Amino acid sequence: MRKKLVVGNWKMNLLRNEGISLVNNILKNISVDISVNIVLAPSFLHLYKVSKMTSDLTYLSTSAQDCSLNSNGSFTGEVSAEMIFSCGAEYVILGHSERRSNFQETNRELRTKTSEAISNNLNVIFCCGESIKQRKDNTYFDWIKSQISEGLFHLSASDFANIVIAYEPIWAIGTGTNANSRQAQEVHEFIRTLVEEKYDKNIADNTSILYGGSCNSANAIELFSQNDVDGGLIGGASLDYNEFISIINSF
Numbered sequence: 001m002r003k004k005l006v007v008g009n010w011k012m013n014l015l016r017n018e019g020i021s022l023v024n025n026i027l028k029n030i031s032v033d034i035s036v037n038i039v040l041a042p043s044f045l046h047l048y049k050v051s052k053m054t055s056d057l058t059y060l061s062t063s064a065q066d067c068s069l070n071s072n073g074s075f076t077g078e079v080s081a082e083m084i085f086s087c088g089a090e091y092v093i094l095g096h097s098e099r100r101s102n103f104q105e106t107n108r109e110l111r112t113k114t115s116e117a118i119s120n121n122l123n124v125i126f127c128c129g130e131s132i133k134q135r136k137d138n139t140y141f142d143w144i145k146s147q148i149s150e151g152l153f154h155l156s157a158s159d160f161a162n163i164v165i166a167y168e169p170i171w172a173i174g175t176g177t178n179a180n181s182r183q184a185q186e187v188h189e190f191i192r193t194l195v196e197e198k199y200d201k202n203i204a205d206n207t208s209i210l211y212g213g214s215c216n217s218a219n220a221i222e223l224f225s226q227n228d229v230d231g232g233l234i235g236g237a238s239l240d241y242n243e244f245i246s247i248i249n250s251f
């Protein structure tokens with residue numbers, strides 16, 4: 001059965017003490033018998049500390065927000081997938097729209113990053129999603145198909161078991177306007193069908209597909225109740241432990 005996941009993407013927020021305090025508040029207030037897997041994605045600098053703080057908890061893991069294309073060597077400022085794994089993380093987010101637009105990340109680069117991550121034992125949370133123009137022009141299915149097929153479909157079936165897909169319409173990220181549950185379900189079902197066509201039904205049924213984009217405690221229950229929505233990738237609302245825990249409790 002596929003995993004239910006709620007991922008908190010802290011982006012470039014929270015100083016060390018603020019991050020520690022957020023993790024402590026989550027741990028203090030979360031019910032221990034939750035059926036959801038939680039993933040926290042702090043900055044690289046805080047990854048080791050947050051991984052240490054949560055290492056005893058089977059339901060909580062950590063993620064990086066990106067990794068290098070390269071394995072090691074003269075790439076000043078870069079962080080490799082192997083380094084991320086060595087700091088205790090189990091996941092890496094790849095292809096976030098902010099990286100695609102601010103750092104011109106291409107599907108071709110993401111294809112390499114995905115392979116790099118998987119060969120270093122990381123699970124990948126692979127982001128895709130359309131702009132407002134593509135939604136209005138009705139070209140969003142083609143766009144999402146190209147992001148997924150070019151970024152992921154070089155993987156073998158066994159490697160694909162390490163992939164989580166996050167549908168994040170760009171027009172919904174940080175805007176306060178989420179995709180409604182019908183829009184989210186439509187795209188999630190489309191993505192699951194793409195995976196089934198490429199691999200098989202069993203793999204498609206076992207792939208977690210998350211929704212991201214202004215998801216909060218007010219809309220999570222409705223979004224997570226959709227057949228093909230297996231959780232959320234949460235930005236702004238993951239920085240407030242009350243809000244984040246309410247989202248986790250929305251299943």
Ligand code: PEP
Binds near residue numbers: 172173235237
């Ligand atoms: C994100 O950046 O992945 C995201 C979903 O942000 P927000 O929840 O703030 O829209």
